[in-house]
Amino acid sequence: MKNHLDGTPCLKGLQDIPENYNPCCEDFDDRTYVCIHDIRYEWWPERQGWFIPIHASAGSGGIAMGYCPHCGHKLVSQYSGGRYISLDKMKKDVKRAIESKKETDER
Numbered sequence: 001m002k003n004h005l006d007g008t009p010c011l012k013g014l015q016d017i018p019e020n021y022n023p024c025c026e027d028f029d030d031r032t033y034v035c036i037h038d039i040r041y042e043w044w045p046e047r048q049g050w051f052i053p054i055h056a057s058a059g060s061g062g063i064a065m066g067y068c069p070h071c072g073h074k075l076v077s078q079y080s081g082g083r084y085i086s087l088d089k090m091k092k093d094v095k096r097a098i099e100s101k102k103e104t105d106e107r
């Protein structure tokens with residue numbers, strides 16, 4: 001895993017998706033693999049919904065999505081809009097940052 005310039009881990013190539021994930025379209029699927037700085041779509045199990053995460057440098061949390069922005073398909077989500085935080089995600093991000101730092105230190 002690579003790090004951003006500020007030391008936070010880059011999630012490019014890693015997906016945060018639900019079980020039985022079946023993307024509505026390729027454009028949506030593409031955005032589940034990208035870095036948070038490229039507009040990333042994530043499934044947050046704690047909130048049972050799809051979110052566009054906001055980097056910590058911009059206040060963190062995420063914007064809920066009710067529909068696919070590309071094809072208009074209705075997403076399985078508890079929320080259709082608004083900004084939320086996820087304690088699960090924050091814990092996961094800290095864990096990833098620690099793992100990423102270990103990798104960097106071992107290099």
Ligand SMILES: [Zn+2]
Pocket residue numbers: 024025026028068069070071072073
């Ligand atoms: Zn779609």
